[in-house]
Amino acid sequence: MNESRAPAREGAERLLAGFEDHTDAFTRITRRAPERFSARDWHGTRADALERLALYRLMLEPAVADVASLLGPRVSETGVWNSMKTAFAGLAAGRPDVELAETFFNSASRLIFHRVGVDPRAEFVSAAPPALPLGAASPLLVTFDGGAGTPATLWDALRAFRFSADWEDLARDVALAASRLDAMLAQAWGTPTFDALDLLRPVFFRSKGAYLVGRVRRGESARPVVLALLNPNGRIAVDAVLSDEDEASIVFSFTRSYFHVESFHPAALVAFLKELMPKKPVAELYTALGFNKHGKTELYRDLLRHLAASEDRFVRAPGATGMVMLVFTLPSYDVVFKVIRDSFAPPKTTGRTDVLDKYRLVFHHTRAGRLADVQEFEHLSFPVARFDPALLDQLLAGAAETIEVRGDEVVLHHLFTERRLTPLDLFLREASPGAARAAILDFGEAIRDLAKSNIFPGDLLTKNFGLTRHGRVVFYDYDEICFLTDVNFRELPPAQEEVSWIGEQPPYWVGPADVFPEEFLTFMGLRGEAHTAFLERHSDLLGVGFWLEMQRRERAGEIFDVFPYPRERRLRSTD
Ligand SMILES: Nc1ncnc2c1ncn2[C@@H]1O[C@H](COP(=O)(O)OP(=O)(O)OP(=O)(O)O)[C@@H](O)[C@H]1O
Numbered sequence: 040m041n042e043s044r045a046p047a048r049e050g051a052e053r054l055l056a057g058f059e060d061h062t063d064a065f066t067r068i069t070r071r072a073p074e075r076f077s078a079r080d081w082h083g084t085r086a087d088a089l090e091r092l093a094l095y096r097l098m099l100e101p102a103v104a105d106v107a108s109l110l111g112p113r114v115s116e117t118g119v120w121n122s123m124k125t126a127f128a129g130l131a132a133g134r135p136d137v138e139l140a141e142t143f144f145n146s147a148s149r150l151i152f153h154r155v156g157v158d159p160r161a162e163f164v165s166a167a168p169p170a171l172p173l174g175a176a177s178p179l180l181v182t183f184d185g186g187a188g189t190p191a192t193l194w195d196a197l198r199a200f201r202f203s204a205d206w207e208d209l210a211r212d213v214a215l216a217a218s219r220l221d222a223m224l225a226q227a228w229g230t231p232t233f234d235a236l237d238l239l240r241p242v243f244f245r246s247k248g249a250y251l252v253g254r255v256r257r258g259e260s261a262r263p264v265v266l267a268l269l270n271p272n273g274r275i276a277v278d279a280v281l282s283d284e285d286e287a288s289i290v291f292s293f294t295r296s297y298f299h300v301e302s303f304h305p306a307a308l309v310a311f312l313k314e315l316m317p318k319k320p321v322a323e324l325y326t327a328l329g330f331n332k333h334g335k336t337e338l339y340r341d342l343l344r345h346l347a348a349s350e351d352r353f354v355r356a357p358g359a360t361g362m363v364m365l366v367f368t369l370p371s372y373d374v375v376f377k378v379i380r381d382s383f384a385p386p387k388t389t390g391r392t393d394v395l396d397k398y399r400l401v402f403h404h405t406r407a408g409r410l411a412d413v414q415e416f417e418h419l420s421f422p423v424a425r426f427d428p429a430l431l432d433q434l435l436a437g438a439a440e441t442i443e444v445r446g447d448e449v450v451l452h453h454l455f456t457e458r459r460l461t462p463l464d465l466f467l468r469e470a471s472p473g474a475a476r477a478a479i480l481d482f483g484e485a486i487r488d489l490a491k492s493n494i495f496p497g498d499l500l501t502k503n504f505g506l507t508r509h510g511r512v513v514f515y516d517y518d519e520i521c522f523l524t525d526v527n528f529r530e531l532p533p534a535q536e537e538v539s540w541i542g543e544q545p546p547y548w549v550g551p552a553d554v555f556p557e558e559f560l561t562f563m564g565l566r567g568e569a570h571t572a573f574l575e576r577h578s579d580l581l582g583v584g585f586w587l588e589m590q591r592r593e594r595a596g597e598i599f600d601v602f603p604y605p606r607e608r609r610l611r612s613t614d
């Protein structure tokens with residue numbers, strides 16, 4: 040072992056240097072956000088998001104290559120990695136982002152070993168990041184005394200955040216925001232008075248929005264506060280005030296792209312956000328800050344802890360059987376596991392690579408609150424005893440190339456995880472007319488929001504959409520997803536008398552990208568109140584005009600507004 044110590048230390052230093060290069064590049068991109076926002080450079084914002092999503096692999100691979108060239112053939116010895124791990128732990132200890140550094144180390148180790156499960160000799164299995172005090176003295180927060188009344192407090196708070204663009208009309212926004220906040224607090228607490236407003240110093244940027252995030256405190260109670268800012272015409276305006284756990288949670292949803300926010304101490308930021316939104320998993324909070332690799336680590340660790348503390352079995356996920364995916368879940372855990380089938384039944388014409396590409400497209404694309412985030416795992420292993428036997432039979436029959444049983448373990452060589460939603464088809468079956476109506480109205484909004492982000496779902500059947508716990512409709516089946524601008528939206532040819540067709544092909548030419556909006560309603564298979572509601576509010580989606588117009592605007596380079604809050608939350612109605 041002794042002779043491996045020196046190169047192991049050198050290897051650990053190089054990996055840490057690789058991590059630091061990654062962090063520097065990540066921070067450099069993140070720091071562009073305020074200027075992009077002030078300059079309304081939305082295309083730049085998009086480019087930054089893409090650049091940052093590609094960064095992890097881009098920085099990991101050379102770091103691993105560097106270590107491999109240092110260690111030579113010994114790079115595949117577990118003993119060397121064990122020494123490197125010890126050295127790395129020593130070097131990274133005390134860093135404010137130590138847990139992210141450890142995840143980077145693990146990624147490097149897994150790139151070399153492609154191992155099944157986790158090897159604690161060569162990977163960090165649990166993280167204990169240093170805690171930072173989160174009282175009012177925390178350097179993360181800036182506190183404003185509430186004693187002078189809401190308008191004065193908000194005035195001070197907003198003026199404390201400097202952008203290079205000016206406020207459009209701060210007095211107007213303060214008055215509107217204060218009366219809105221007063222009303223919300225009066226409803227929640229019986230009085231609008233509060234002791235203090237704490238805001239996180241880092242501003243959260245995403246797409247065309249910027250968000251000030253914090254809480255109001257009154258005695259022992261606290262409520263989240265989110266001030267949503269826009270830059271509609273070169274000057275900044277407060278667009279909405281949210282002060283409710285659910286509403287804050289929707290802003291931080293797993294269905295949205297990641298924030299660009301400076302997080303010098305990610306664990307402290309996550310801890311603070313978790314206090315505001317206790318129901319949101321820590322994994323999703325890390326991911327929302329752009330640390331999706333560490334989010335994945337947290338999800339995996341949480342799943343292992345959950346498995347150790349529960350006894351239920353993996354079962355088939357409720358709902359329609361997928362033609363492309365085998366989907367299962369653990370009833371006591373809010374996640375579905377999706378394994379690609381070995382082969383797809385007709386009419387599916389895609390292959391495994393296409394499916395992988397589509398799911399990865401969603402990772403890189405703006406998710407606009409309507410696409411569920413996906414995590415990709417390789418070589419997971421769970422005890423056979425935790426699988427419902429009927430499910431295991433189906434998995435082995437349908438995905439033998441991906442799943443095998445090794446002794447007492449089921450090894451899954453590839454899968455995606457997504458948050459578990461309530462499939463819309465199941466929901467509609469049981470829902471009251473009122474609930475069905477609300478869900479279908481939001482279903483239409485989901486299709487519109489997707490169109491605004493240049494996405495056409497491909498398959499509009501309700502079984503491919505699900506409801507979040509906030510009742511928002513989200514799309515989750517990506518194998519037929521495509522860019523709106525790649526679709527050929529067509530009108531149905533006029534019905535020809537005496538011509539009826541039975542079988543595969545209609546009597547007019549249909550290209551692979553041809554889509555007929557007039558047929559959507561038939562495909563959706565809506566009934567009763569759901570059918571009525573869709574026709575009432577969304578009948579324009581059933582004509583070609585809407586789609587051609589959206590394509591025209593996309594092609595002209597328009598970047599649409601998609602707000603993570605309902606219209607009625609906006610302080611000034613602009614449409
Ligand atoms: N995130 C999710 N939450 C809850 N259920 C889900 C989720 N993803 C998938 N399901 C369930 O699994 C089924 C199959 O999943 P999915 O639609 O992704 O697979 P598919 O094989 O691509 O389907 P299709 O045959 O429609 O192409 C869904 O209809 C739904 O019932």
Ligand SMILES: [Mg+2]
Pocket residue numbers: 361362502503516
């Ligand atoms: Mg489906």
